[in-house]
Amino acid sequence: MQTNSGAPALLYLYALIPTSEYEEDPMESMEGMEPDNNISFIEHGSITAVVTHVPEEEFSQEQLQKNVEKMEWLQAKAFHHHETMNQLHDRYTTIPLKFGTIFEQEANLAEMIEKHQESVTAQLSYLKGKEEWNVKTYADQQLFTEAVVQNSKEIQAKEAELEAMPAGRRFFEKKKMDQFIEAQADEQIEKHCRSFHDELTAWSEGTEIKKNWEKRVTDREKEMAWNAVYLIHSKDREAFIQLIEQRQAKEEAEETGMDLECTGPWPAFHFSGLTDRREQNAPGHS
Amino acid sequence: MPQDTLKNREVSLLDVLDSVLDKGVVLQGDVTISIAGIDLIYLDLRVLIASVETLRQSELKTQKEFVSNSSEPSQVE
Numbered sequence: 001m002q003t004n005s006g007a008p009a010l011l012y013l014y015a016l017i018p019t020s021e022y023e024e025d026p027m028e029s030m031e032g033m034e035p036d037n038n039i040s041f042i043e044h045g046s047i048t049a050v051v052t053h054v055p056e057e058e059f060s061q062e063q064l065q066k067n068v069e070k071m072e073w074l075q076a077k078a079f080h081h082h083e084t085m086n087q088l089h090d091r092y093t094t095i096p097l098k099f100g101t102i103f104e105q106e107a108n109l110a111e112m113i114e115k116h117q118e119s120v121t122a123q124l125s126y127l128k129g130k131e132e133w134n135v136k137t138y139a140d141q142q143l144f145t146e147a148v149v150q151n152s153k154e155i156q157a158k159e160a161e162l163e164a165m166p167a168g169r170r171f172f173e174k175k176k177m178d179q180f181i182e183a184q185a186d187e188q189i190e191k192h193c194r195s196f197h198d199e200l201t202a203w204s205e206g207t208e209i210k211k212n213w214e215k216r217v218t219d220r221e222k223e224m225a226w227n228a229v230y231l232i233h234s235k236d237r238e239a240f241i242q243l244i245e246q247r248q249a250k251e252e253a254e255e256t257g258m259d260l261e262c263t264g265p266w267p268a269f270h271f272s273g274l275t276d277r278r279e280q281n282a283p284g285h286s
Numbered sequence: 287m288p289q290d291t292l293k294n295r296e297v298s299l300l301d302v303l304d305s306v307l308d309k310g311v312v313l314q315g316d317v318t319i320s321i322a323g324i325d326l327i328y329l330d331l332r333v334l335i336a337s338v339e340t341l342r343q344s345e346l347k348t349q350k351e352f353v354s355n356s357s358e359p360s361q362v363e
Contacts, residue, residue, distance in 0.1 A: 075299055082302045099306040134301065210304070217300065263297045269305045 009053040010060070011103040014039070014084050015267070016113070016274070017092040018124050019048045025091055033059075033080060042106070044113045047120055050088060051109070059102055068100075089267040093128045095120060096267040097274060116274055123272045130205060131234050132271065133264035135244060137193050138218075139225035140257030144185040155181065192258065193226035196247055203240050206231035208270045222259060229270045237265065 012033055022041055029038040032052030042049045057063060067073045078099055085096045103109040113120065149155050158177055162170050201207050212224040232240050244262050251258040 074303075078299065078302050078306055081306050082297075085306075096306075134305070213300070213304075263301055266305060 009037075010056050011106055011109055012052050012054045012059065013097050013101045013103060013109060013274075014050045014052070014081065015088050015097055016095040016120055016124070017048050017050060017088060019043050019046050021092045022048045027087075027091065030084065030087065033077060039084065042109070044110060045117070047113055047117065047124070049109060049113060050084075054102065059100075064100055064102075085267050089131070089265070093124050094267045095123055095127065095272045095274070096269050098269075101274070112274060120274070127268050127272060129234050130231055130268060130271075131237070131265035132268050133230050133232060133240060133262055134266065135200060135226070135228055135230065135260065135262045136224055137196070137226035138220060138222035138259040138261070139189045139193075140222050141182075141185060141189070143255075143257040144188050145181055148181050148184045148188065152184075189225045192256070196260075197226065197228060199243060199247075200228075200230055200240070203236055203243065204230040204232050206271045210270075222257070225258075229266075231268055231271045234265070 022043075027041070029040070032039045033054045034052070037053045039050060039052045042051055058067060067077075081099045085094065088094045089096070103112070149159075155177070162174055162177070165173060197207070197209070208229050210227040210229060212227050215223060218224055230240070241262070244260055248260045251260065
């Protein structure tokens with residue numbers, strides 16, 4: 001393996017792929033995290049690890065912590081990770097590792113692969129011919145709030161009652177009612193999104209509902225109301241996308257104010273890992 | 287707008303981070319990065335907010351351009 005200097009190097013792991021697929025269709029070497037260090041393929045029996053060397057002065061635990069807070073650094077490195085993964089995923093069944101999966105020595109990587117060989121092999125076989133899609137839905141809360149009021153005689157009656165109340169009490173009661181209306185609207189939005197989620201799920205081998213991004217993160221007028229990933233068969237891709245396009249057309253025709261967005265195909269970031277994801281993310285794991 | 291976003295792989299930094307950084311934590315206020323699959327590093331939401339601001343300042347460029355720009359001093363806090 002090449003390193004660009006005498007400085008100690010760490011081993012950065014991008015992904016695990018089946019050795020058989022790599023041998024059938026070996027890849028030209030690609031540029032690694034550091035332009036001077038190419039990506040290499042290390043075979044461990046039926047599993048091949050896709051790695052590159054990275055300098056310790058940039059990727060040691062302490063340095064990495066500092067570097068990820070530098071936007072330009074994180075942006076360049078995270079996109080490199082993403083792009084590399086896409087190229088691998090285009091050709092091979094891929095278990096994509098998270099950004100920043102780093103080993104001090106090749107021996108540690110070998111040990112890790114050996115330890116998880118059964119799980120990795122099973123996952124590679126399961127993931128063959130599959131890909132991940134992310135679908136986000138943005139909702140116009142105002143529209144749903146209005147609909148809640150319009151559709152509830154109870155609320156309309158209550159509103160009339162409020163008008164007759166003394167100012168102090170009215171303020172308090174109105175606040176309570178607004179909260180009630182908002183909760184009802186949220187419930188409707190959730191129901192709306194979930195019905196589509198169920199449709200997408202019918203085409204999926206796996207799904208995961210993710211956290212919605214806050215407005216200050218998305219900088220959009222509408223709230224993100226649904227954010228989920230779906231593991232689908234690559235052969236179903238067209239049908240899956242069509243389902244989303246048709247739904248978007250329906251939302252527009254019915255003027256629901258819902259916007260759908262999807263991205264993909266992604267490697268199965270949410271449906272695979274070196275170890276079981278639950279295990280990996282367990283609190284107190286250190 | 288699906289006609290824009292359905293194009294494969296035209297994804298934002300946020301999308302990338304939401305997938306390649308550890309699961310979901312971005313949105314809870316902490317970003318977790320696993321090193322060697324064992325150690326966890328906690329960052330805070332600043333990373334994400336700062337990245338949004340960076341994105342607003344400049345259009346997304348290709349990864350190669352970022353690499354060539356990345357030697358410039360970073361302006362984050």
